[in-house]
Amino acid sequence: MKHQLNAGPETTSVQAGWASRKLGKLTTIALVAARSKLAYWQEIGARAIFFSIVLLIFSQLWGSLLGSQGNLAGFDRRQLVWYLTITEVIALSTTSLLRSVENDVKSGQLAYLLIRPINYVAYQAANFFGEITVGIGMNLLAGGAVAWLLVGPPPTTLQAGAATLLLLVIGVSLQFLLIAMISLLSFFTEEARPFYWIYSKLVFTMGGLFVPIDIYPAFFQRLAKALPFQAVHYGPARAFIGGGTEVLGQMLTTALIWIPLLLLVIVWEFRLGVKQVNVNGG
Amino acid sequence: MSTVVKHVEFLLAQWRVNLSSAMAYKASFLTQSLFMILNDILLLFLWYVLLHNFPDIGGWGMSEIWLMYGLSAGGYGLTAMLFGNVFELSHIISEGQLDYYLALPKNVLLHALASRTQFSAVGDLAFGLVMGYLGCRAVGASFLLFLCFLLTAALILAAFYVILGSLAFFLGRSEAISQQVGQSIVTFGMYPGGIYQGVAKFIVMFVIPAAFMVHLPVELLRSFSLPGLMTVILATVTSWLLALMVFSSGLKRYESGNQITMRG
Numbered sequence: 001m002k003h004q005l006n007a008g009p010e011t012t013s014v015q016a017g018w019a020s021r022k023l024g025k026l027t028t029i030a031l032v033a034a035r036s037k038l039a040y041w042q043e044i045g046a047r048a049i050f051f052s053i054v055l056l057i058f059s060q061l062w063g064s065l066l067g068s069q070g071n072l073a074g075f076d077r078r079q080l081v082w083y084l085t086i087t088e089v090i091a092l093s094t095t096s097l098l099r100s101v102e103n104d105v106k107s108g109q110l111a112y113l114l115i116r117p118i119n120y121v122a123y124q125a126a127n128f129f130g131e132i133t134v135g136i137g138m139n140l141l142a143g144g145a146v147a148w149l150l151v152g153p154p155p156t157t158l159q160a161g162a163a164t165l166l167l168l169v170i171g172v173s174l175q176f177l178l179i180a181m182i183s184l185l186s187f188f189t190e191e192a193r194p195f196y197w198i199y200s201k202l203v204f205t206m207g208g209l210f211v212p213i214d215i216y217p218a219f220f221q222r223l224a225k226a227l228p229f230q231a232v233h234y235g236p237a238r239a240f241i242g243g244g245t246e247v248l249g250q251m252l253t254t255a256l257i258w259i260p261l262l263l264l265v266i267v268w269e270f271r272l273g274v275k276q277v278n279v280n281g282g
Numbered sequence: 283m284s285t286v287v288k289h290v291e292f293l294l295a296q297w298r299v300n301l302s303s304a305m306a307y308k309a310s311f312l313t314q315s316l317f318m319i320l321n322d323i324l325l326l327f328l329w330y331v332l333l334h335n336f337p338d339i340g341g342w343g344m345s346e347i348w349l350m351y352g353l354s355a356g357g358y359g360l361t362a363m364l365f366g367n368v369f370e371l372s373h374i375i376s377e378g379q380l381d382y383y384l385a386l387p388k389n390v391l392l393h394a395l396a397s398r399t400q401f402s403a404v405g406d407l408a409f410g411l412v413m414g415y416l417g418c419r420a421v422g423a424s425f426l427l428f429l430c431f432l433l434t435a436a437l438i439l440a441a442f443y444v445i446l447g448s449l450a451f452f453l454g455r456s457e458a459i460s461q462q463v464g465q466s467i468v469t470f471g472m473y474p475g476g477i478y479q480g481v482a483k484f485i486v487m488f489v490i491p492a493a494f495m496v497h498l499p500v501e502l503l504r505s506f507s508l509p510g511l512m513t514v515i516l517a518t519v520t521s522w523l524l525a526l527m528v529f530s531s532g533l534k535r536y537e538s539g540n541q542i543t544m545r546g
């Protein structure tokens with residue numbers, strides 16, 4: 001009993017040290033990924049050009065549909081353009097996680113990564129969060145500037161900004177889990193890209209990438225709200241243009257249901273995949 | 283034998299080889315094509331939602347949207363099937379991989395472009411043809427005319443990508459810019475022409491020519507006019523003349539990658 005009492009804090013301290021070392025490794029990987037992303041200035045510039053084009057098109061589209069005074073389900077042109085700015089910031093900052101996993105499997109690099117003293121999925125997660133943080137920062141600057149030029153300042157408040165930030169973290173986490181789940185299919189099929197195409201279109205439709213879910217016909221609104229994709233884009237963007245506590249509550253509920261569920265699927269998929277993956281090369 | 287016949291024979295032989303390679307991976311080929319069709323169908327959702335809220339978009343209804351997708355997705359599919367390497371041209375040039383094509387007694391650009399077929403493009407083309415057929419039936423247009431515009435759309439898209447890819451001769455590594463700006467012609471082409479005003483209208487006509495690739499042909503399918511058809515043909519010819527001019531002046535600056543390349 002005495003031994004157990006003494007061992008408790010020691011065990012806790014060892015566990016804390018282990019966790020801290022793991023976290024330190026993951027932070028280092030994330031920082032390296034972020035720095036490496038910054039080095040690709042040309043890619044960042046090219047994405048900014050594309051982003052500007054998308055915003056220009058939609059600004060014109062909403063201008064043509066709504067005129068200067070009209071609104072759609074209560075959203076005016078300025079709100080709709082800023083909504084798109086936030087959703088596109090997230091979409092364009094998405095990293096090449098799928099390509100990375102596919103390449104690891106096809107090139108045989110996976111064999112080396114699996115024996116490293118860090119979990120492969122955690123390693124990919126650190127890379128993903130490192131890269132996407134830089135991407136979101138850069139795209140927000142570029143897209144924000146263009147949107148401001150096109151329709152004026154963002155229709156938001158400090159409170160809405162804080163909610164957006166929280167929902168952005170939740171959305172990006174869900175996005176990682178969804179893409180990781182698809183990427184790990186490479187362990188079984190080697191060609192997971194077609195599944196990603198469908199995912200990207202589900203995000204586009206059920207995730208409200210281009211227009212808020214609020215303007216969908218009733219059936220699709222209900223369907224979208226039952227799926228996790230809305231939390232990736234719609235949640236943060238809707239909060240930004242004034243979604244209030246209702247959107248915040250809705251997204252937190254989605255996260256509470258879907259994050260543990262997706263984590264379980266990924267753990268199961270990874271364990272099964274590692275047993276049967278056919279690694280090429282060497 | 284005339285040069286044109288020789289080129290056509292060479293292209294047919296090259297496409298036969300590409301098709302054989304695709305058939306070696308039948309399951310992958312079919313999966314990619316089918317998923318691409320599904321992917322394209324989901325793109326229509328935005329227009330379904332918007333037309334649920336508005337009577338028309340820039341004067342276009344669902345029939346015109348079908349024609350628009352027919353030309354943009356179908357044109358992309360045709361280009362990617364026949365000249366799949368056009369999307370990789372920038373990479374090929376900056377990596378010095380043009381050496382392989384320079385060493386052979388065939389037209390360098392034609393050989394480089396036709397050396398690759400994108401499997402998933404069959405899905406885009408199939409989707410484009412179905413959309414085109416539905417659109418033509420809905421507006422009472424000739425499907426043959428749609429096929430002509432499909433060809434001009436594919437040619438304009440290919441020329442645009444050749445120009446962007448050739449920037450690598452002058453700028454070095456420019457894959458990212460080439461890809462993103464290239465993608466913009468398809469993106470611009472996936473929205474009704476009527477929504478573009480002012481600077482945007484100028485861009486889609488003279489900088490990123492989606493107007494000649496998609497918007498004008500859709501208008502002509504709705505209401506045919508000979509001057510309109512001549513304008514599309516003229517735009518196609520001009521874009522290729524420009525593409526050939528940029529590529530050949532760039533080729534003079536090309537530096538070999540000194541790579542030993544094995545091709546199966």
